[in-house]
Amino acid sequence: MAVKEKAAASVVDAAGVVDNTAARKALPWPKRLAWHIQHYWQHWLMALPAMVFVFIFAYIPMYGIQLAFRDFVPSKGLTGGQWVGMKYFNQFFTSPMFSKVMVNTIKISLGTLVLGFIAPIVLALLINQIHSTKVKGFVQTITYMPHFISTVVIVAMLNIFLTPNTGLLGRFFGGTSLLDNPDMVAPIYWLSEVWQHCGWNAIIYLAALSSVDVSLYEAAKIDGAGRMQLIRYVDIPTIMPTCVILLIMNMGSILSVGFEKVLLMQNAMNLPGSQVIATYTYMIGLKSFQFSYATAIGLFNTLINFAFLILANWISKRVSDTSIF
Amino acid sequence: MSSASVSVAPKKSGADIPFNKHVAQHREPGDWVADIVIWVLLALIVAVVVYPLWFVVIASFSNPAMVSTGKVTILPVDINFGGYEKVFSDSRIWIGYKNTIVYSVVGTALNMIVTLPAAFALSRVDFKPRRVILFLFTFTMYFAGGLIPSYLLYKDLNLLDNMWVFILPGAVSVWNLIIARSFFETSIPEELHDAAQIDGLSFFGYFLRIVIPLSSAIIAVLGLYYFVGHWNDYFTGLIYIRTDTKQPLQMVLQNILLANQTQQGGAGNGGQSALQQQQLADQIKYGVIIVSTAPLLILYPFLQKYFNKGVMIGAVKG
Numbered sequence: 001m002a003v004k005e006k007a008a009a010s011v012v013d014a015a016g017v018v019d020n021t022a023a024r025k026a027l028p029w030p031k032r033l034a035w036h037i038q039h040y041w042q043h044w045l046m047a048l049p050a051m052v053f054v055f056i057f058a059y060i061p062m063y064g065i066q067l068a069f070r071d072f073v074p075s076k077g078l079t080g081g082q083w084v085g086m087k088y089f090n091q092f093f094t095s096p097m098f099s100k101v102m103v104n105t106i107k108i109s110l111g112t113l114v115l116g117f118i119a120p121i122v123l124a125l126l127i128n129q130i131h132s133t134k135v136k137g138f139v140q141t142i143t144y145m146p147h148f149i150s151t152v153v154i155v156a157m158l159n160i161f162l163t164p165n166t167g168l169l170g171r172f173f174g175g176t177s178l179l180d181n182p183d184m185v186a187p188i189y190w191l192s193e194v195w196q197h198c199g200w201n202a203i204i205y206l207a208a209l210s211s212v213d214v215s216l217y218e219a220a221k222i223d224g225a226g227r228m229q230l231i232r233y234v235d236i237p238t239i240m241p242t243c244v245i246l247l248i249m250n251m252g253s254i255l256s257v258g259f260e261k262v263l264l265m266q267n268a269m270n271l272p273g274s275q276v277i278a279t280y281t282y283m284i285g286l287k288s289f290q291f292s293y294a295t296a297i298g299l300f301n302t303l304i305n306f307a308f309l310i311l312a313n314w315i316s317k318r319v320s321d322t323s324i325f
Numbered sequence: 326m327s328s329a330s331v332s333v334a335p336k337k338s339g340a341d342i343p344f345n346k347h348v349a350q351h352r353e354p355g356d357w358v359a360d361i362v363i364w365v366l367l368a369l370i371v372a373v374v375v376y377p378l379w380f381v382v383i384a385s386f387s388n389p390a391m392v393s394t395g396k397v398t399i400l401p402v403d404i405n406f407g408g409y410e411k412v413f414s415d416s417r418i419w420i421g422y423k424n425t426i427v428y429s430v431v432g433t434a435l436n437m438i439v440t441l442p443a444a445f446a447l448s449r450v451d452f453k454p455r456r457v458i459l460f461l462f463t464f465t466m467y468f469a470g471g472l473i474p475s476y477l478l479y480k481d482l483n484l485l486d487n488m489w490v491f492i493l494p495g496a497v498s499v500w501n502l503i504i505a506r507s508f509f510e511t512s513i514p515e516e517l518h519d520a521a522q523i524d525g526l527s528f529f530g531y532f533l534r535i536v537i538p539l540s541s542a543i544i545a546v547l548g549l550y551y552f553v554g555h556w557n558d559y560f561t562g563l564i565y566i567r568t569d570t571k572q573p574l575q576m577v578l579q580n581i582l583l584a585n586q587t588q589q590g591g592a593g594n595g596g597q598s599a600l601q602q603q604q605l606a607d608q609i610k611y612g613v614i615i616v617s618t619a620p621l622l623i624l625y626p627f628l629q630k631y632f633n634k635g636v637m638i639g640a641v642k643g
Contacts, residue, residue, distance in 0.1 A: 043528065054497060057475075067474060126367055130363070142374055155583065195377075260563075263563075294473045301471075309467055
């Protein structure tokens with residue numbers, strides 16, 4: 001207490017507010033810790049529940065990743081099995097399923113990445129061209145709506161609409177459902193994703209567009225810019241940083257496709273085109289109980305995603321000075 | 326990797342993004358063509374988004390034979406509530422409904438209790454450990470243990486086939502926490518903190534009495550995100566729940582909507598042809614979709630005004 005008073009007396013600014021940061025830095029660490037706890041125990045207490053939940057449900061499973069390098073023995077728990085190194089990774093890389101699930105996963109996710117990136121930008125640029133606030137609000141309200149529908153319902157709607165002969169769309173495509181065709185799974189997935197999330201994902205670009213400096217438009221108009229040029233030289237550069245950030249974040253999920261959605265879309269006929277890494281992990285792990293093998297496949301997936309995220313971030317830092325970390 | 330720093334993008338309030346007046350004022354001949362193209366494109370987009378939803382609504386109470394032969398297009402034909410009768414008499418749906426309401430309400434309550442205080446503590450610049458804590462939180466968005474390690478953990482924690490598996494593991498969504506943190510960072514004036522300190526309010530008191538009452542926008546947005554997440558959660562039921570009576574609505578929906586049982590018309594329809602049964606099954610499906618999505622659609626107009634705000638708060642900047 002005496003030390004604290006001395007520190008308080010030493011640095012007092014004009015307004016009489018005590019600034020003892022400098023004095024505090026000079027204290028030995030146990031005293032600094034005591035000071036920190038005394039001042040910040042309420043901050044810690046408020047953050048603690050979230051920290052506990054994140055620790056238990058995110059970090060403990062990370063510790064369980066070692067299962068990928070061990071033979072799993074149920075009676076011995078996570079760490080008890082024999083260390084087998086890369087055995088399960090090699091098993092996956094040499095398995096005939098490897099190339100199939102990789103191709104399917106990349107096909108589905110890359111198409112979603114590209115379409116899901118471009119469509120909201122186009123929609124936002126279009127909506128931004130409307131002058132009436134009411135119409136703007138109406139278009140936004142309508143296009144956000146599908147975002148809140150559950151995956152189960154979306155896939156059910158796809159199934160019903162694509163029913164051959166009787167479905168809303170199916171009646172135009174002959175006697176078999178498009179969903180039964182392995183080659184059509186990916187396009188159906190892309191388009192339904194765009195349909196569901198395009199409006200919602202446009203919000204962030206609309207927000208960026210609403211902050212355009214009006215004088216930029218004026219200046220461009222004086223220079224004789226037409227409407228397309230305003231979009232090209234004012235609107236698009238304005239949303240560019242947002243686009244780059246979202247692209248980087250999406251790169252972090254290059255090998256992640258919506259597990260639920262693909263699983264629900266799967267049927268015996270389309271399986272050659274719809275078995276992806278996530279559903280394969282589920283099948284190997286929880287259907288045939290090869291825990292170590294499934295963990296290895298899951299880890300491989302996570303590592304590739306992580307590598308792409310880092311790579312995209314690095315490139316973007318180099319090229320446009322925009323990055324998420 | 327430092328945490329992805331997030332900040333409010335525009336200065337203007339989001340609910341009504343103002344249009345740029347000058348664009349409306351000076352009209353040149355070419356603008357009319359551009360206007361027409363833009364309006365036609367947007368009308369098309371709105372139609373493509375709305376029509377499938379509208380079709381489900383009208384098909385759910387039209388004569389199923391008319392629906393399957395393509396006679397139902399814009400308005401319901403030969404109104405008939407047979408599908409809804411079957412839906413409302415199906416006990417599975419009500420069990421699923423009840424379960425999902427319990428999981429969603431309890432889950433969202435816990436989400437808010439855990440997320441808001443943590444987000445606020447981590448929004449305080451003077452709280453130095455926040456950088457490390459936020460880094461450790463953000464890291465989990467990009468790197469996770471995966472399905473099997475999580476499954477084994479839940480098994481050890483006795484969460485398998487237990488209703489708490491819907492509530493505890495997802496108690497905090499890091500993404501939502503970051504959104505809330507940037508809201509607190511940018512929307513609560515620092516002067517309030519100084520004033521509260523002068524008035525002798527503790528940090529807890531400041532949070533509860535000053536900050537929370539000023540945060541209705543972020544509370545509405547987070548509440549909606551979390552609630553929709555719980556309502557639409559299919560994965561948890563699929564992986565961790567075995568007992569039918571504990572299954573959430575989405576699992577029940579999957580059983581009804583995707584199991585493709587042509588005999589769904591029930592035993593009482595012995596006289597019907599396979600075709601009629603198939604048609605009734607489809608009508609039941611349309612009805613189920615409406616009944617299961619209705620709560621979200623009812624909430625939707627009330628919360629809609631917060632959407633722009635919420636997403637803009639989450640606007641990620643470098």
